[in-house]
Amino acid sequence: MGQPVIEVDRLNVSYGDFQAVKELSIQVEQGELYALLGTNGAGKTSALEVIEGHRKASSGTVRVFGESPADRRAVRPRMGIMLQESGFSADLTAEESVRLVGRLSGRSDSVDRVLGIVDLTRKAATRVGQLSGGEKRRLDFATAVYGRPELIFLDEPTTGLDIQSRDALWEAVEELRGNGSTVVLTTHYLEEAQQHADRIGLMHRGTLRTQGTVPELTRALPAAIEFSLSPGAPVPPLGAAQPAGLAYQIETFELQADLKRLLDWADQHDVDLHGLSAAPTRLDDVFRAIETDPVPTPTR
Numbered sequence: 001m002g003q004p005v006i007e008v009d010r011l012n013v014s015y016g017d018f019q020a021v022k023e024l025s026i027q028v029e030q031g032e033l034y035a036l037l038g039t040n041g042a043g044k045t046s047a048l049e050v051i052e053g054h055r056k057a058s059s060g061t062v063r064v065f066g067e068s069p070a071d072r073r074a075v076r077p078r079m080g081i082m083l084q085e086s087g088f089s090a091d092l093t094a095e096e097s098v099r100l101v102g103r104l105s106g107r108s109d110s111v112d113r114v115l116g117i118v119d120l121t122r123k124a125a126t127r128v129g130q131l132s133g134g135e136k137r138r139l140d141f142a143t144a145v146y147g148r149p150e151l152i153f154l155d156e157p158t159t160g161l162d163i164q165s166r167d168a169l170w171e172a173v174e175e176l177r178g179n180g181s182t183v184v185l186t187t188h189y190l191e192e193a194q195q196h197a198d199r200i201g202l203m204h205r206g207t208l209r210t211q212g213t214v215p216e217l218t219r220a221l222p223a224a225i226e227f228s229l230s231p232g233a234p235v236p237p238l239g240a241a242q243p244a245g246l247a248y249q250i251e252t253f254e255l256q257a258d259l260k261r262l263l264d265w266a267d268q269h270d271v272d273l274h275g276l277s278a279a280p281t282r283l284d285d286v287f288r289a290i291e292t293d294p295v296p297t298p299t300r
């Protein structure tokens with residue numbers, strides 16, 4: 001891992017009496033794609049707004065490139081931000097919007113290049129107010145990556161995008177990462193986080209409940225083997241639970257070995273395992289478990 005780009009230590013964000021972010025501590029290293037995921041209202045946007053320099057912390061410290069994010073002159077030229085909702089003026093054209101945000105960023109780039117990344121070249125002269133929802137999201141992304149920033153925040157970047165636009169966006173993100181950019185992502189599309197993130201932090205009700213790589217997060221929960229038996233079949237091994245009728249389920253932390261044991265047992269007893277499936281633990285399972293797990297357990 002490289003140098004820390006983002007260092008958050010015991011961050012708290014409150015709105016009046018309501019504490020939206022509680023004692024959040026995370027570090028994001030240079031070149032990393034860190035996905036901050038969580039349930040609705042978990043506090044992700046509130047935390048990111050502080051890290052981006054848009055909001056003041058109630059307490060705690062945040063450093064971006066070793067500086068306070070409030071020090072906009074030091075930090076802003078090095079970061080590109082795609083917010084959940086764009087603040088573009090409806091009267092500006094796509095091209096004017098990119099030029100304006102580009103000028104404010106202090107970086108230099110070609111407007112054509114960034115509009116090309118998101119296939120908006122044909123819409124360069126179209127006013128923002130006349131762009132579709134997906135086109136506006138793509139314009140947001142184009143402005144966030146203008147000048148190839150070292151640090152890019154993507155807040156639900158692919159919401160409302162068709163599959164071609166998603167693929168193009170992720171291709172552009174991977175290219176930026178190839179050049180060493182660091183990316184912070186929030187999304188409700190867990191498969192995207194699973195596919196692209198180096199590390200994932202899961203927030204629920206203001207706290208970071210767990211953090212790690214996908215294998216680290218999924219390792220903590222059992223995988224599942226499922227099958228059905230014909231009436232009169234012998235009792236299956238491995239403490240198989242019987243949730244309904246003739247359907248069985250085995251939870252296991254040793255999927256391969258237990259699957260072999262089950263198949264050997266079926267062979268020996270000449271039993272058919274109808275609808276046999278063996279599924280590794282998915283990020284969705286970790287996510288669901290978070291809501292019922294009262295104990296915060298960040299791993300690192």
Ligand SMILES: Nc1ncnc2c1ncn2[C@@H]1O[C@H](COP(=O)(O)OP(=O)(O)OP(=O)(O)O)[C@@H](O)[C@H]1O
Binds near residue numbers: 015020039046
């Ligand atoms: N300006 C505000 N004033 C009062 N409460 C707020 C404000 N902004 C956010 N909140 C509350 O703080 C909590 C965290 O909101 P936040 O937008 O940070 O969550 P989130 O994790 O980004 O959620 P989502 O996934 O739904 O976008 C929510 O309960 C929200 O209602």
